[in-house]
Structure formats: structure tokens, C-alpha cells
Amino acid sequence: MSSDPLWTIFVNACLINNFVLAYFLGICPFLGVSAKLATATRMGGAVTFVMLISSTCAFGIHRLLTLLDAPFLTLISFIAVIASSVQLVEMFIKKVSPALFRALGIFLPLITTNCAILALALFQTNKGYGFGQCIVYALGGGAGFTLALVLMAGVREKLELAQMPDVVRGTALALVVAGILSVAFMGFAGLGS
Amino acid sequence: MATASQQGALPVGTDEFLKGLWRENPVFVQVLGMCPVLAVSNTARNALAMGLATTFVLVLSNAAISGVRRFVPKQVRIATFILIIASFVTVVEYLIQAISLDLHKALGAFISLIVVNCMILGRAEAFASKNRLAPSLLDGLGMGIGFTFALFxxxxxxxLLGSGALxxxxxxxxxxxxxxxxxxxxGGFFTLAAWLLLFNWLRRRRDANGGAA
Incomplete structure (x- = not known):
């Protein structure tokens, strides 16, 4: 069992080891859905929600598998839980906000293959977090993901208006922006311990 | 590198194999599977190992998915695919651990994260679930080698730039x-951006010269 205080876990997951900018997790939606600020915010919300659910389930599953002495099933059962909770969120959003459902498009089912979520489940298991720590870790990870997405979307909305050669438009440019953001986030290293 | 125009005289199936190497390269052209590409490409050795592990999973999962494609109902296909992929990844994880513990430590969680490599699910959905076994195998192999090449x-x-070594x-x-x-x-973001720029530029130049697309 890890003894990290809760606030360190949150700051660590959100800023210092930001899932997107320091661990390179969830890059696909990060590049794919960050063109518009409004979509980016909601996508962040959806991912945070799925993270919370899957983190809670992963905690239980890990306990169960340790009890059964079957660690080789970890990966398979984690991904099954994540896939089903994404399905749940998809149905929920479709019912509550069809407009958002259309805006997120293909990226909604693709939350399943968002590596940040599976990684969160795996990392919390590796670090041996307790239940409360898992929840905080998931919240921090989600907040960090949303933060990175929103920052990126803000920059990209402005970039739309800038003049630049055709050849750099698109993914290459987005990657350069991501690189600069990543440099900026390195400034957080050393916060906490 | 072969282009589409040269493939007329080659045996059947060559196109499935070659398209992954260059024309539809998963990283440089389709921009899929970015997370491992950026995260484990800090040394050439890690990059190569990650590429090979991914290729292994991709080929086997493509084959398995192509084999069961008739028995899987459409509604649950993604879940089925991802479970098949997860099983193969578990195999690879234990394999790497058995072969080299150092490598296992260096790659860390990213071996498990092959499961959520969008490229693998993408090939399963776009190719293996619609094609027969042999083309799916070739497609997996080609895409895998293309992916390894890009990672390398x-x-x-x-x-080279970060520690002056190879x-x-x-x-x-x-x-x-x-x-x-x-x-x-x-550095990962910047390097990938530079490669993408190079590829964009090459493609544009070829298109401008009226080359085969």
C-alpha cells in the first residue's frame, strides 16, 4: 500500500506527470478532438467520467484477481470493464445530448482505445494505491487530460487564423504546439516530491 | 521503396503487404498509434523492440480476427476484437519478460498498452474483419513493419541527438x-513533427510532379 498523501497524488497526475504531455497517453483524441474549445471541454469531461468508473472497477478487479491468484487475466478484464463503461457513457450522452453525441463522433467509441484510461488502471495497480487514492488519482488524471486538451484547443483555434505555408498545416503543426506545451509542463517538475 | 505503379507485375497479395510500408504507413500517413510511437522512441533499441512486439500482436490478432469474422455478431465485434488483442498482448508481455527483463523494465506499461494501440484495432476493423486469412496476415505484417520502421x-x-549514440x-x-x-x-513531439513535415513535403513534391498517387 502506498502512503502518498492525496493532494500529492492529484498534483502529480494532473500537472507533473500529466498523462498527455509527460507520458504520451491519449494522444489520438488529444490531436483529434482539440480543434474546437467546446468539444474539447466535453470530451475531457467524458474521459474523466470513464476514468473514474474504470478506476473504481479496476481496483475491485485487482483485489479479486489477487484473491484468485490469476494475474494474467488483469489486462483482459481491465479492458473489458473499460469497453463496457464507454458503451454506457455513449448511451447516456446519446440520450441526454444528441448534439454533443454528433460533435464527438467517432472519438466517443474510441475512448475505449484511449490509452490514458487503461494506463490509469495499470499504474494505480502498480503503485498499490488504496481505494481513496485511486479515486483521487483518476480525478487528477482526468483533470490533467482535460487541461491539456483545453489548452491545445485554445491555441489551435487561434492558429486557424494565422498565415502559414500549406505544408505545415494539420498534424505536424499540432505536434509542434504539443511539444511546446510539454516543455511548459516540465516547469512543474519538482512540485511536491 | 515501391510505389503503386510498380506493383502491376508483382504476385497477388504483394499490395496488401507493401501498402503498409509506405503508401499507407500507419504512423507517417495515417497518424495512428501515436502514444507508443512517442513514448518508447527515446532510444533506437526500445523503439525496435516495441515495433517488433506490436508487429507480433498485429499479425496474430489480424489472423485470429479474420478467422472468426463470420461468427461474431456486428454489435459486439469491437469488444470481441479487443479481447482477442488483449489475449495476444498478455502473451507478448510474458514473452518479453522471459526473454529480457531489462527490456521489460524499459518498456514498462507500454507493453500492456499495445492493447489500446488504435492502429491494431483500426486494422482489425478496417481490414481483417472483411478479408480472408492470407491477405489479413500480409496486411498485418506490412503494417507492422511500417510501424516498426517509423518507430525506428x-x-x-x-x-543520436539526445545522447550522441545509436x-x-x-x-x-x-x-x-x-x-x-x-x-x-x-523531444518526441518535435521529432515526430519534423518527420511528418518531411513526409508532407515529399508527398506534395511528388503530387506536383504528377507522380502516381
Missing amino acids: CLGAVRE FGVELAPAGFQDWVVMVLPS
């Missing part, structure tokens, strides 16, 4: 100042 391109550049062998002349930023996360 990134890893080699980052290792595969751990010192190459840089004495007095070479390491570009530390290249080994850090941001």
Missing part, C-alpha cells in the same frame, strides 16, 4: 553537447 526512424534520431554505441565526436530535450517528452 524516431528512435534513431532521438538517441544502439548504445557512442558515435558523436568528442565535445558533442547532448540535446537533452530530445530524450525528454517534448
Whole structure:
């Protein structure tokens, strides 16, 4: 069992080891859905929600598998839980906000293959977090993901208006922006311990 | 590198194999599976190992998915695919652990994260679930090698500039100042951006010359 205080876990997951900018997790939606600020915010919300659910389930599953002495099933059962909770969120959003459902498009089912979520489940298991720590870790990870997405979307909305050669438009440019953001986030290293 | 125009005389199936290497390269052209590409490309060795592990999973899962494609109802296909992929990844994880513990430590969680590599699910959905066994195998192999090639391109550049070495062998002349930023996360973004720019530029030049697309 890890003894990290809760606030360190949150700051660590959100800023210092930001899932997107320091661990390179969830890059696909990060590049794919960050063109518009409004979509980016909601996508962040959806991912945070799925993270919370899957983190809670992963905690239980890990306990169960340790009890059964079957660690080789970890990966398979984690991904099954994540896939089903994404399905749940998809149905929920479709019912509550069809407009958002259309805006997120293909990226909604693709939350399943968002590596940040599976990684969160795996990392919390590796670090041996307790239940409360898992929840905080998931919240921090989600907040960090949303933060990175929103920052990126803000920059990209402005970039739309800038003049630049055709050849750099698109993914290459987005990657350069991501690189600069990543440099900026390195400034957080050393916060906490 | 072969282009589409040269493939007329080649045996059947060659196109399935070759398209992954260049024309539809998963990283440089389709921009899929970015997370492992950026995260484990800090040295050439890690990049190569990751590429091979991914290729292994991709080929086997493509084959398995192509084999069961008739028995899987449409509604649950994604879940089925991902479970098949997860099983193969578990196999690879234990394999790597058995072969080299150092490598297992260096790649860390990213071996498990092959499960969520969008490229693998993408090939399953776009190709293996619609094609017969042999083309699916070739498609997996081609895409896998293309992916490995791209990872290696990134890893080699980052290792050379970041620590003046390749595969751990010192190459840089004495007095070479390491570009530390290249080994850090941001270096990954910058290197990939540079490669994408190069590819964009090459493609544009070819299109402008009226070459075969």
C-alpha cells in the first residue's frame, strides 16, 4: 500500500506527470478532438467520467484477481470493464445530448482505445494505491487530460487564423504546439516530491 | 521503396503487404498509434523492440480476427476484437519478460498498452474483419513493419541527438553537447513533427510532379 498523501497524488497526475504531455497517453483524441474549445471541454469531461468508473472497477478487479491468484487475466478484464463503461457513457450522452453525441463522433467509441484510461488502471495497480487514492488519482488524471486538451484547443483555434505555408498545416503543426506545451509542463517538475 | 505503379507485375497479395510500408504507413500517413510511437522512441533499441512486439500482436490478432469474422455478431465485434488483442498482448508481455527483463523494465506499461494501440484495432476493423486469412496476415505484417520502421526512424534520431549514440554505441565526436530535450517528452513531439513535415513535403513534391498517387 502506498502512503502518498492525496493532494500529492492529484498534483502529480494532473500537472507533473500529466498523462498527455509527460507520458504520451491519449494522444489520438488529444490531436483529434482539440480543434474546437467546446468539444474539447466535453470530451475531457467524458474521459474523466470513464476514468473514474474504470478506476473504481479496476481496483475491485485487482483485489479479486489477487484473491484468485490469476494475474494474467488483469489486462483482459481491465479492458473489458473499460469497453463496457464507454458503451454506457455513449448511451447516456446519446440520450441526454444528441448534439454533443454528433460533435464527438467517432472519438466517443474510441475512448475505449484511449490509452490514458487503461494506463490509469495499470499504474494505480502498480503503485498499490488504496481505494481513496485511486479515486483521487483518476480525478487528477482526468483533470490533467482535460487541461491539456483545453489548452491545445485554445491555441489551435487561434492558429486557424494565422498565415502559414500549406505544408505545415494539420498534424505536424499540432505536434509542434504539443511539444511546446510539454516543455511548459516540465516547469512543474519538482512540485511536491 | 515501391510505389503503386510498380506493383502491376508483382504476385497477388504483394499490395496488401507493401501498402503498409509506405503508401499507407500507419504512423507517417495515417497518424495512428501515436502514444507508443512517442513514448518508447527515446532510444533506437526500445523503439525496435516495441515495433517488433506490436508487429507480433498485429499479425496474430489480424489472423485470429479474420478467422472468426463470420461468427461474431456486428454489435459486439469491437469488444470481441479487443479481447482477442488483449489475449495476444498478455502473451507478448510474458514473452518479453522471459526473454529480457531489462527490456521489460524499459518498456514498462507500454507493453500492456499495445492493447489500446488504435492502429491494431483500426486494422482489425478496417481490414481483417472483411478479408480472408492470407491477405489479413500480409496486411498485418506490412503494417507492422511500417510501424516498426517509423518507430525506428524516431528512435534513431532521438538517441543520436539526445545522447550522441545509436544502439548504445557512442558515435558523436568528442565535445558533442547532448540535446537533452530530445530524450525528454517534448523531444518526441518535435521529432515526430519534423518527420511528418518531411513526409508532407515529399508527398506534395511528388503530387506536383504528377507522380502516381
